[in-house]
Amino acid sequence: MKSDQVNAVINALKPAVDELADAAYERRPAPSVLRAREVTASVRRRRPVRGIALGLGAVTAAAAVAVAATLPSGGSGHHQATPSAAIDTRAFLLASADTAAKQPTTHGTCWYKRTRMSQEVGGPLPSNVKPGARPLPFRASTAASHEDWICGLPGTTDVRLRSRGPLDARATFPTKKDEAAWRAAGSPPLDVNGGTTTTKPFTVTYDKPSHIANPVIGSFEIPWKSVPNLPATKADLNSHLRGLWQQDRKGGAHGYTAPADYCQYVFVAAWDLFMAPTSSGTRSSLYRILADCPSLRATGRVTDSQGRRGVALTSEGVRLVVDPATARLMEFDETGGDRLTFEKQGWVDTIGALPTR
Amino acid sequence: MDEREARFTRLYETHYRSVFGYVALRVERQAAEDVTGEVFAVAWRKVDEIPERALPWLLGVAKNLARRSHGATDHTRRLVDRLAALTDTASADRDAADGVIARDQALSALAALSAKEAEAVTLTAWHGLDPAEAARVAGCSRAAFLVRLHRGRRRLARTLDASAGDRETPEPIVRPRVSTEKS
Numbered sequence: 001m002k003s004d005q006v007n008a009v010i011n012a013l014k015p016a017v018d019e020l021a022d023a024a025y026e027r028r029p030a031p032s033v034l035r036a037r038e039v040t041a042s043v044r045r046r047r048p049v050r051g052i053a054l055g056l057g058a059v060t061a062a063a064a065v066a067v068a069a070t071l072p073s074g075g076s077g078h079h080q081a082t083p084s085a086a087i088d089t090r091a092f093l094l095a096s097a098d099t100a101a102k103q104p105t106t107h108g109t110c111w112y113k114r115t116r117m118s119q120e121v122g123g124p125l126p127s128n129v130k131p132g133a134r135p136l137p138f139r140a141s142t143a144a145s146h147e148d149w150i151c152g153l154p155g156t157t158d159v160r161l162r163s164r165g166p167l168d169a170r171a172t173f174p175t176k177k178d179e180a181a182w183r184a185a186g187s188p189p190l191d192v193n194g195g196t197t198t199t200k201p202f203t204v205t206y207d208k209p210s211h212i213a214n215p216v217i218g219s220f221e222i223p224w225k226s227v228p229n230l231p232a233t234k235a236d237l238n239s240h241l242r243g244l245w246q247q248d249r250k251g252g253a254h255g256y257t258a259p260a261d262y263c264q265y266v267f268v269a270a271w272d273l274f275m276a277p278t279s280s281g282t283r284s285s286l287y288r289i290l291a292d293c294p295s296l297r298a299t300g301r302v303t304d305s306q307g308r309r310g311v312a313l314t315s316e317g318v319r320l321v322v323d324p325a326t327a328r329l330m331e332f333d334e335t336g337g338d339r340l341t342f343e344k345q346g347w348v349d350t351i352g353a354l355p356t357r
Numbered sequence: 358m359d360e361r362e363a364r365f366t367r368l369y370e371t372h373y374r375s376v377f378g379y380v381a382l383r384v385e386r387q388a389a390e391d392v393t394g395e396v397f398a399v400a401w402r403k404v405d406e407i408p409e410r411a412l413p414w415l416l417g418v419a420k421n422l423a424r425r426s427h428g429a430t431d432h433t434r435r436l437v438d439r440l441a442a443l444t445d446t447a448s449a450d451r452d453a454a455d456g457v458i459a460r461d462q463a464l465s466a467l468a469a470l471s472a473k474e475a476e477a478v479t480l481t482a483w484h485g486l487d488p489a490e491a492a493r494v495a496g497c498s499r500a501a502f503l504v505r506l507h508r509g510r511r512r513l514a515r516t517l518d519a520s521a522g523d524r525e526t527p528e529p530i531v532r533p534r535v536s537t538e539k540s
Contacts, residue, residue: 006514010482012463013440017483020381021374024390028373031366034394035401119471161515191468206518216507218500259500268500317497 087298087311090291092324097287100327103280107228108347110151110160111277112355116168116341117193118143118305138181143305144169144192145343149351150213152225159213159224162205162351169197205351215272217241218248218258218265222276230273232281234288241266241289263293267315274320274329277347283327304331305341365404368411369397375484379416382440382479383423395422413490416480420494440464462517469516474509477502 121140146165153160169192173179182188189196210224222230231237245265248258258265270286278286290296290313299314302321310321310330321331333339346355376396381389396419400407407414441464467475473495480491492502 006510006517007482009463009466009513009517010478013467014483017378017381017440018374021377024377024381024393025373027390028369029394031362031369031397031401034369034397035362035365117471163515193469204518208518216504219503257499259498264498264500268504271504317501 087300089296089298089313092298092311093287093291093296093313096322096324096327097284097291099324100280100287101284103283103326103328105228105280106347109349110149110347110351110353111345112147112149112348112353113275113345114145114147114343116143116145116305116343118339118341119191119193121171121191138173138178138185140171140173140178140182140190142169142171142190142192142197144195144197146193149348150224151351152210153207157210157223157225158207159210160205160207160351161213162203164203165201166192166195166199167201169195169199171197215276217244217269217272220244220248227276228279230278230282232279232285234285237282237285238289241269261295263290263295264315266290267293267296271318271320271332275332275342287327305339306330306343361404365397365401368400368404368407368415372412372415373397375412376415376419378483380419380423383420392419392422410490412484413486413494416484416486416494420496440467466513466516470509470512473505474512477506478509478513481506 119142121142144166145168146163147167148164149160149162151160151162171182171190173182189198192199213224214221215227216222231240242262245258245262248265249260251257266286266289270290273286274283293315296313296315299312299319302310302312302319304310304321308323308330310323312333313320313322319331319333320329321333322328323330328345329342331339331341344355348355373393377389377393380392380396384392396415399418399422400411400415467478470478476495477491480486480494481488484491486494488503488506489499491506492499495502495505497505
């Protein structure tokens with residue numbers, strides 16, 4: 001799918017919204033009416049940038065989780081932080097670096113991942129929305145999983161992709177009243193990633209240029225086949241990332257200019273690099289670089305959507321949940337938004353196979 | 358009409374449709390015109406503070422007012438759901454089958470995106486904001502916004518490819534397709 005085709009699809013929806021806007025424009029009040037209107041409340045101010053709060057100094061992994069009375073506030077509501085443990089961010093990141101370094105670096109033909117996207121929905125399916133109908137008065141949380149295989153193709157930069165889903169689609173309701181309202185509305189199917197709660201799972205396999213799977217650092221795509229070969233020491237990775245950051249500071253592709261804060265650049269890059277099949281050395285080095293970043297905070301122990309315990313790292317409005325036992329990414333959570341849970345991932349030798357561990 | 362009034366009127370006439378289009382995806386349809394009016398009431402009070410590039414400023418106000426207007430009980434209703442409801446309504450009076458098919462395909466693809474990804478895609482595609490402006494409206498850093506946009510577009514492309522690959526007669530554009538199987 002080319003970029004202009006994606007644009008065409010997005011633009012296919014614009015005329016209908018424009019029609020409504022045109023109709024509203026025709027009915028708009030005169031400017032003098034608005035000038036005379038009293039504004040009833042001030043506009044809500046943007047939240048201030050989070051403060052920096054860090055424990056300092058190298059400490060042991062055992063000391064990374066220290067007993068404290070309270071946790072920093074500001075959770076998304078997805079996770080419940082344990083109110084008895086405050087995390088020393090730097091210590092936790094250094095401990096995770098050690099843990100990551102001890103993980104075996106495996107290889108295979110295809111990278112497998114099973115992910116589960118959870119989201120909030122507040123109404124019926126588009127097909128159930130009749131012209132002029134009011135949205136139904138219920139709220140729900142839905143989730144569904146997908147399995148993906150990404151396999152490098154010999155002799156090319158292309159990849160073979162296989163995707164299967166939506167799997168195990170579920171809906172839950174915040175209150176019995178919401179569920180009753182949903183049933184009263186005829187129990188309509190609800191949105192999940194890639195379909196609805198009643199969509200039968202389907203499998204699609206196709207070959208594409210690898211950019212569809214490449215992780216991103218700033219404006220740079222990392223070719224899929226080179227991901228396992230990214231620098232595996234802190235000094236080398238830091239030098240590599242700084243080089244890309246300095247180029248992006250001058251202006252990268254698609255109008256992108258890197259932030260002045262190098263740590264911010266690295267943290268955003270880490271989202272993709274932790275999700276990709278990077279080597280244990282690269283992941284370890286990334287944790288060590290992040291450990292030097294004061295704007296990153298470990299905000300507490302949390303439980304992911306699978307009920308697994310992890311530690312939340314928060315910055316840039318994003319929460320990464322890390323498994324302390326493996327230093328693997330468990331969940332990616334945009335604060336207040338959708339969340340992506342990594343149920344399983346690893347290398348396999350054939351497309352369609354599942355990792356053994 | 359003094360200079361301030363003239364500027365306000367220009368802003369109002371120029372940007373009303375864009376602001377309404379943004380607001381309509383975030384509040385109940387019945388409230389969209391009221392919230393749009395409130396955005397411009399705020400704009401009049403602060404007309405001296407509005408930058409030359411006014412649309413990002415107006416959309417930022419719209420985002421805050423929509424959030425407040427809509428209340429915490431409904432803030433999670435997805436942009437795609439709203440878009441579906443709005444476009445269903447708008448297309449009911451039209452007799453353009455191709456347009457309806459394109460709309461349904463687009464809606465289906467957009468539904469695969471997270472709400473924030475969908476916002477990023479529509480902010481740039483429909484409102485013509487550059488990444489820094491769109492990031493301010495979305496309430497995140499420029500870097501985070503670009504990643505969100507990149508992910509959204511990539512997921513959109515992938516979803517469209519997958520849905521094309523699932524057809525009995527694939528579009529030439531999705532070749533080479535290796536196989537398609539129902540499980």
